Amino acid sequence: MPEEPVDVVVLGAGIVGVSTAYAARARGMSVVLVDRREPGSETSYGNAGIISSSSVTPLNNPSLWKSLPKYLTNRHAALRWNPLWAMQNAGWVVRFLADTSSSRLKPRAAALRGLIGASAKLHREWIVQAGAGHRLRETGSLKAWRSDSVALAEQEQALLAEYGIASQLLDRQAISALEPDIVPVYKVGLLHSESASVDSPGAVVKAYAQMFAGAGGVIRQSEARALAPDGDGWRVSLSSGEISARHVAIALGPWSADLLRPLGYRVPLAVERGYHREFRPNPARSLRRPIYDVDGAFFMTPMERGIRVSSGVELTDRDAPSSFAQIEQVVPLAREVVEFGDAIGDVWRGARPTLPDSLPMIGPAPRHRGLWLAFGNQHIGFTTGPATGAAIAAMIAGAPPPFDAAAFAPDRYI
Numbered sequence: 001m002p003e004e005p006v007d008v009v010v011l012g013a014g015i016v017g018v019s020t021a022y023a024a025r026a027r028g029m030s031v032v033l034v035d036r037r038e039p040g041s042e043t044s045y046g047n048a049g050i051i052s053s054s055s056v057t058p059l060n061n062p063s064l065w066k067s068l069p070k071y072l073t074n075r076h077a078a079l080r081w082n083p084l085w086a087m088q089n090a091g092w093v094v095r096f097l098a099d100t101s102s103s104r105l106k107p108r109a110a111a112l113r114g115l116i117g118a119s120a121k122l123h124r125e126w127i128v129q130a131g132a133g134h135r136l137r138e139t140g141s142l143k144a145w146r147s148d149s150v151a152l153a154e155q156e157q158a159l160l161a162e163y164g165i166a167s168q169l170l171d172r173q174a175i176s177a178l179e180p181d182i183v184p185v186y187k188v189g190l191l192h193s194e195s196a197s198v199d200s201p202g203a204v205v206k207a208y209a210q211m212f213a214g215a216g217g218v219i220r221q222s223e224a225r226a227l228a229p230d231g232d233g234w235r236v237s238l239s240s241g242e243i244s245a246r247h248v249a250i251a252l253g254p255w256s257a258d259l260l261r262p263l264g265y266r267v268p269l270a271v272e273r274g275y276h277r278e279f280r281p282n283p284a285r286s287l288r289r290p291i292y293d294v295d296g297a298f299f300m301t302p303m304e305r306g307i308r309v310s311s312g313v314e315l316t317d318r319d320a321p322s323s324f325a326q327i328e329q330v331v332p333l334a335r336e337v338v339e340f341g342d343a344i345g346d347v348w349r350g351a352r353p354t355l356p357d358s359l360p361m362i363g364p365a366p367r368h369r370g371l372w373l374a375f376g377n378q379h380i381g382f383t384t385g386p387a388t389g390a391a392i393a394a395m396i397a398g399a400p401p402p403f404d405a406a407a408f409a410p411d412r413y414i
């Protein structure tokens, strides 16, 4: 006898897939969550752990043009790019740059504001429900300049205020009061006081996955190989067999375009790769919150195991061999700020999944009933995963999503 179809199969157990699965289960649907690895083992493991309320301005904004000359040299820690990749993906690059116009900034920032606000609220609820509340730090996140950049900090503060996001401008003394253990290298700081952070994003995703399983959801560790329409629903081929489902949600992060190609969808999904390395902490020199060093172009986040230093953007093929130039460039700069010990383990590499407008796809696939797309959450997927998942679950149920999702409709590209 063929098995009864489940209501929803969610492919991918990063923060987006786990959130989708949990939100659908919470609406009473039968849900199977599939990943070839354990939940939260890929991009959602290695990020900087920031639940960022302030990231409403996508990277492709008008100010990018000012930085472009220094990025073109391919030596800056903020951005490395592979010229061959850029030629082969010229269409993506042109669309990405076209969206830097000031007329395109406001609608995208407003859309991201709605998504981020709804998601931060869900994180704060779920992390407690999942028994991982001790991992959440409500100490904000600090953006800091070594150069005398008060004007830039003020400009950013004014922009955030337009979206009702609070921040505090800090001088050297105020920074020292907040972070007494760091060397006073920063002249100017902007405290994103509404942001929060966690001490292990991978562990938080695993806790959400356990919460999903505890609520009756099924987790299956298996490779998803193909999906095909089957009657009113879908047949999903896995390395360990097949599942029938009424709905399928694609939440495969940087791998999301692969399974959609055979269905006729050419998704313009690129990846912005990034690296991190963790170091043994010096107990007498701790960080209270993540710090973004603007001039050095890196994040430092206090994590469960030590200090995680994360690098900027590398534009190249998703699966190209690693290049450690950026992370090697920034670690000595991080050591100038706070004392820490030897490296723990190897360098980690991940890939931020990014569409040309830097907005995720959240919604139905345009030409297939019961196929839902939830990916492209770029630099802020750990922040925006919960509401992305909640929106997909709501849409499947025919209910309104918890924020205005119009700007995220997949049919803008496919």
Ligand SMILES: Cc1cc2nc3c(=O)[nH]c(=O)nc-3n(C[C@H](O)[C@H](O)[C@H](O)COP(=O)(O)OP(=O)(O)OC[C@H]3O[C@@H](n4cnc5c(N)ncnc54)[C@H](O)[C@@H]3O)c2cc1C
Binding pocket: 011, 012, 013, 014, 015, 016, 017, 034, 035, 036, 037, 038, 039, 040, 041, 042, 043, 044, 045, 046, 047, 048, 049, 050, 051, 052, 222, 223, 224, 225, 251, 252, 253, 254, 255, 272, 273, 274, 275, 276, 310, 311, 350, 351, 352, 353, 375, 376, 377, 378, 379, 380, 381, 382, 383, 384, 385
């Ligand atoms: C260096 C760096 C720092 C970052 N810092 C932050 C931050 O501080 N705050 C923030 O909000 N965001 C941050 N991000 C972005 C964030 O990490 C990502 O946007 C987010 O993790 C994407 O989540 P996801 O669920 O879409 O993808 P993933 O977490 O990659 O999940 C996709 C899953 O799909 C699975 N998969 C793929 N193919 C298959 C298949 N065929 N079959 C079965 N399973 C499959 C993978 O195993 C994986 O588990 C950062 C990213 C990087 C790289």
